Amino acid sequence: MARTRTPVVSGWFTENAPDGGGFRLLGTRCSACTAVFFPREDAFCRNPRCPGGGELAEVPLSPRGRVWSYTDGRYRPPAPYVSDPAAPWEPYTLVAVELEAEGMVVLGQAAPGVGVADLAVGMEVEVVGGVLHEDAGTTWTTWLFKPVGGAA
Numbered sequence: 001m002a003r004t005r006t007p008v009v010s011g012w013f014t015e016n017a018p019d020g021g022g023f024r025l026l027g028t029r030c031s032a033c034t035a036v037f038f039p040r041e042d043a044f045c046r047n048p049r050c051p052g053g054g055e056l057a058e059v060p061l062s063p064r065g066r067v068w069s070y071t072d073g074r075y076r077p078p079a080p081y082v083s084d085p086a087a088p089w090e091p092y093t094l095v096a097v098e099l100e101a102e103g104m105v106v107l108g109q110a111a112p113g114v115g116v117a118d119l120a121v122g123m124e125v126e127v128v129g130g131v132l133h134e135d136a137g138t139t140w141t142t143w144l145f146k147p148v149g150g151a152a
């Protein structure tokens, strides 16, 4: 049976960016002060220096950024983290990526096969689509970061 591909968080990314750029994170930008928000802010601009009166419009974020920090999770987090205690714990790598144009740092997991030994602060990485987990009927999709040029 084919699984349905479903974003693990609705509206945070697209697999087909409107500019033809493929997979992109989605934020919102304030039309009054140009501040960009990720996770998306749809209610009101959170920039304290905003003159006000702007509207928040969805924008795809930069497809590439630079590693700001990274770490790995080798142990299962305690409750209330949701995981199947019967399943083997899969270590993962978490990357904080600075997007220069947006002036922000975005957190995400590294692509499969990319570990802390493959990363360095300042390294250029790109955002790609990936699978967080699968269950009987659903492939839960998310965003991942991988080094540009496939060095890993």
Ligand SMILES: [Zn+2]
Binding pocket: 030, 031, 032, 033, 034, 035, 045, 046, 047, 050, 051, 052, 054
């Ligand atoms: Zn604003």
